[in-house]
Structures are given as C-alpha cells and as structure tokens.
Amino acid sequence: MQNGKPALTGGLFVCLNSGIRPMWAVGPSAKMEVCTHLKQSMSRRIIPVADVSAVPVISGPLQTPGGVLRDTLSRPLRDLRISVTDRCNFRCVYCMPRAVFDKDYAFLPHSALLSFEEIERLAGLFVAHGVEKIRLTGGEPLLRKNLEFLIERLAQLRTPEGRPLDLTLTTNGSLLARKARSLKDAGLTRVTVSLDALDDSLFRHMNDADFAVSDVLEGIATAQAVGLAPVKVNMVVKRGTNDTEIVPMARHFKGSGCVLRFIEYMDVGTSNGWNMAEVLPSAEVVERIAEHFPLAPLEAHSAAETAQRWGYTDGSGEIGVISSVTRAFCGTCTRARLSTEGKLYLCLFASAGHDLRALVRNGSSDAGIASAVAHIWQGRGDRYSQLRGSGDAASHAPDERRVEMSYIGG
Ligand code: SAM
Ligand code: SF4
Ligand code: SF4
Numbered sequence: 001m002q003n004g005k006p007a008l009t010g011g012l013f014v015c016l017n018s019g020i021r022p023m024w025a026v027g028p029s030a031k032m033e034v035c036t037h038l039k040q041s042m043s044r045r046i047i048p049v050a051d052v053s054a055v056p057v058i059s060g061p062l063q064t065p066g067g068v069l070r071d072t073l074s075r076p077l078r079d080l081r082i083s084v085t086d087r088c089n090f091r092c093v094y095c096m097p098r099a100v101f102d103k104d105y106a107f108l109p110h111s112a113l114l115s116f117e118e119i120e121r122l123a124g125l126f127v128a129h130g131v132e133k134i135r136l137t138g139g140e141p142l143l144r145k146n147l148e149f150l151i152e153r154l155a156q157l158r159t160p161e162g163r164p165l166d167l168t169l170t171t172n173g174s175l176l177a178r179k180a181r182s183l184k185d186a187g188l189t190r191v192t193v194s195l196d197a198l199d200d201s202l203f204r205h206m207n208d209a210d211f212a213v214s215d216v217l218e219g220i221a222t223a224q225a226v227g228l229a230p231v232k233v234n235m236v237v238k239r240g241t242n243d244t245e246i247v248p249m250a251r252h253f254k255g256s257g258c259v260l261r262f263i264e265y266m267d268v269g270t271s272n273g274w275n276m277a278e279v280l281p282s283a284e285v286v287e288r289i290a291e292h293f294p295l296a297p298l299e300a301h302s303a304a305e306t307a308q309r310w311g312y313t314d315g316s317g318e319i320g321v322i323s324s325v326t327r328a329f330c331g332t333c334t335r336a337r338l339s340t341e342g343k344l345y346l347c348l349f350a351s352a353g354h355d356l357r358a359l360v361r362n363g364s365s366d367a368g369i370a371s372a373v374a375h376i377w378q379g380r381g382d383r384y385s386q387l388r389g390s391g392d393a394a395s396h397a398p399d400e401r402r403v404e405m406s407y408i409g410g
Pocket of ligand 1: 088094095137138139140141170171172173192193194234235236263264265266267268272405406409410
C-alpha cells in the first residue's frame with residue numbers, strides 16, 4: 001500500500017466490484033483503463049489472486065522425474081489438489097461470503113481455465129514426480145461441465161511403480177445424487193462431501209444459497225450406494241454458529257459407514273472476516289462427542305494424514321478432527337495445489353503461485369515443465385500454520401495478499 005492506496009506493480013487482481021482483472025498485459029498508462037471500478041474507487045479493497053512475476057524459469061540441466069521430490073524441510077510431494085472451477089452455487093459464510101462474491105463478481109473467463117488436456121498433462125508430470133493422490137476441488141467441482149471426461153483421463157495415470165492413483169473429489173453435495181454414478185463409472189475412487197449442519201434453517205443460513213440438507217444427504221446416500229466409499233463428510237465448525245450441530249451430526253453419521261470429520265474454521269483468504277474467537281478447538285469437539293458416545297484414539301493411516309482419528313468404543317465407526325489452527329501439521333504437509341488457471345501453490349495460505357499455465361501454453365516441453373516443478377518444490381519452505389501457532393504468521397504472509405480458498409481449491 002502507498003498513501004493508503006494499493007501499489008500496482010503488475011499481476012492479476014480482484015476488484016471487488018468487477019472481479020479478476022489483468023493489470024500486466026498492457027502498458028502502465030492502460031493499466032487503469034482495464035478496471036474502471038478501480039479507477040473510481042482506489043480506496044476499495046483489492047485481493048491479488050496471483051503474482052505474474054512468478055512464471056517459472058526453466059534453466060540449468062533438466063531434472064528427469066525420479067518418483068520422489070523433497071522440499072527444503074524434506075517433505076515429499078505426494079498429493080495434488082486441482083481446482084477445476086472458481087465458481088460455486090453455494091455462498092458459504094466462511095468461504096465465499098455473498099457480500100464479496102456477489103452478482104457483479106467476475107469469475108475467471110473460460111479461456112483462463114486449464115483445459116482437461118492441460119490438466120491431464122500437468123497431472124502426469126506431478127505423478128512422475130511422486131504424486132500418488134489427486135483431489136479435484138474448487139469452487140464446486142461438479143459445476144465443471146463434463147468433469148467425468150477429466151476423471152476418465154486421470155484414472156489412466158499410473159505411479160512410477162505402476163499403481164493407480166487415489167483419485168478423489170470434494171463437493172458440497174448439491175449435484176452429487178445426479179452425478180455419483182457417472183463419477184464412479186469414470187474412475188473416481190472416493191468422495192468427500194461438505195455438510196455443516198443437519199438443522200435445515202441453519203444449513204441454509206450457512207450455505208446462503210437456500211440449499212436444503214436433504215439434497216446433500218441424498219447425494220451422500222447415492223455416493224455410498226454406487227461404491228464411492230468410504231464417504232467422508234466434512235463439517236467446518238464455527239463457534240457460535242454451528243457448534244450446536246456437533247453432537248447431532250455425530251449421532252446421525254455414527255454407524256452409517258461415513259467418516260465424519262470436523263474442521264477448525266481457518267483464516268484462509270481475506271474475505272471471511274476470520275476471528276480466533278470463532279474457532280472451536282478440535283479437542284473440545286472430541287470432548288463434546290465423548291460425553292455422549294465414548295471415543296478412543298486410532299492410529300493414523302499415514303504420516304501425512306491431516307485428520308486425527310477417533311473410534312467409537314462400541315465399534316460403530318470413527319470420526320476425524322482436522323486441527324488446522326490449534327495443532328498445525330505443516331511438518332508432514334505433502335500437498336501442492338494447482339489453481340483453476342494453472343498456478344501452482346505450495347501452501348493453502350500462500351500469496352503467490354507459480355504460473356505453470358504459462359509454460360504449458362508457451363510450448364515448453366514436458367521435461368522443461370517437470371524440471372520447473374522440481375525446482376519449485378525443492379525450494380518450498382512453507383509452514384504457515386506452524387508459524388501462526390508460534391505467533392509469527394503475520395510476517396510470513398501478510399493478510400491482504402492471501403488467495404481465497406474458492407480460487408486455490410480447499
Ligand atoms: N465446494 C466444495 C466443498 O465445499 O466441498 C469443494 C471446495 S471447498 C473450498 C473445500 C473444503 O474447504 C470444504 O470442505 C469447505 O468446508 C472447506 N473450507 C472452506 N473454507 C474454509 C475455512 N475458512 N475454514 C475451514 N474449512 C474451509
Ligand atoms: Fe462453495 Fe465449497 Fe466454498 Fe462452500 S466451501 S462456498 S460449497 S467452494
Ligand atoms: Fe501445508 Fe501450508 Fe497447511 Fe502448513 S499451512 S499444512 S504448509 S497447506
């Protein structure tokens with residue numbers, strides 16, 4: 001900021017009136033013309049969503065993918081989350097508040113999105129580098145037309161050892177009843193469904209788009225019926241908003257075969273007005289449930305698992321708690337994120353991505369792109385939540401520069 005105004009140094013910006021605007025493809029004098037809202041109201045908030053200076057440079061000897069890539073903290077690259085759209089039919093209060101993502105908000109134009117061919121190509125290079133799990137996300141991924149075609153392509157990928165991928169998707173569930181069968185047939189392995197309350201009026205308040213709980217429950221039941229199992233159900237807990245739903249949700253999904261997971265409300269992005277007072281620590285979630293249904297800790301499936309597992313002592317299933325705020329798991333974070341327009345982010349709380357789409361569209365070879373990915377991952381030192389926990393997060397990623405969850409993919 002300079003004199004209370006945003007410093008425009010180039011890149012892509014979100015004008016809260018007119019959405020994402022390129023500020024770099026034109027000369028400095030024309031910069032102001034591409035966004036009249038910006039010219040009219042320089043004092044309004046602007047969210048930079050990507051830093052164009054981060055187009056990777058391919059230099060030096062090319063690094064052939066060797067099936068394992070480690071960052072500066074020795075964390076391997078194992079998971080890739082791919083956002084297939086920045087759009088959503090919900091306006092969850094903690095993710096896409098309607099006041100920001102309103103009817104005038106300009107989402108990415110179709111030409112900016114990675115095509116399925118481009119996603120498949122990049123995904124193949126990540127798999128060659130050791131990625132074993134791909135999660136499709138968004139925005140709402142089921143809004144992306146013909147998503148099944150992409151899943152069919154990704155399902156063909158094999159790890160260097162010849163294994164198929166764990167290919168999964170996170171959805172708000174509103175379109176799942178209609179799509180579960182075709183997703184399964186296309187090769188999707190599992191699905192995670194978000195559901196923040198069973199109380200219908202509270203759920204409608206939280207999604208702020210008048211979707212009913214019954215739509216999501218029907219989606220979950222259909223996913224189970226077609227074998228997209230075990231279905232995981234994610235509940236973001238906001239103290240004072242939906243924490244009264246913790247026990248009813250546990251009761252509902254106990255014994256259902258679904259794994260209910262409680263996520264601490266996170267300070268991701270800049271638009272949700274996050275406040276620590278609204279975070280309900282996972283430890284309290286476990287306590288509240290255990291008062292009704294005794295729980296015992298379970299072993300993690302893998303070191304990189306984000307959720308801590310708890311089993312019902314009567315053997316009727318398990319829950320998970322994802323303590324993103326109160327118990328950082330950066331030390332085992334093996335996740336990279338590919339945004340809707342092909343920027344590679346190394347952390348959910350990053351403020352800048354690496355523009356892989358530029359490489360894909362400028363004729364770079366597979367070896368060149370793979371080499372750039374290797375270079376980027378090997379330079380990774382991100383550990384935002386850990387620094388937040390130690391009180392040092394502000395210097396790590398200043399608030400006004402963080403990307404939104406709906407853009408980067410959850
Ligand atoms: N639209 C899909 C959905 O809601 O499942 C996929 C994208 S959404 C961004 C992915 C996950 O991020 C969801 O489970 C959502 O609840 C979670 N999420 C979004 N904003 C969050 C926040 N501020 N804190 C914690 N979790 C959040
Ligand atoms: Fe949409 Fe998912 Fe964000 Fe809710 S959490 S607004 S469903 S992207
Ligand atoms: Fe991974 Fe960043 Fe989350 Fe830490 S804060 S667990 S590095 S995504």
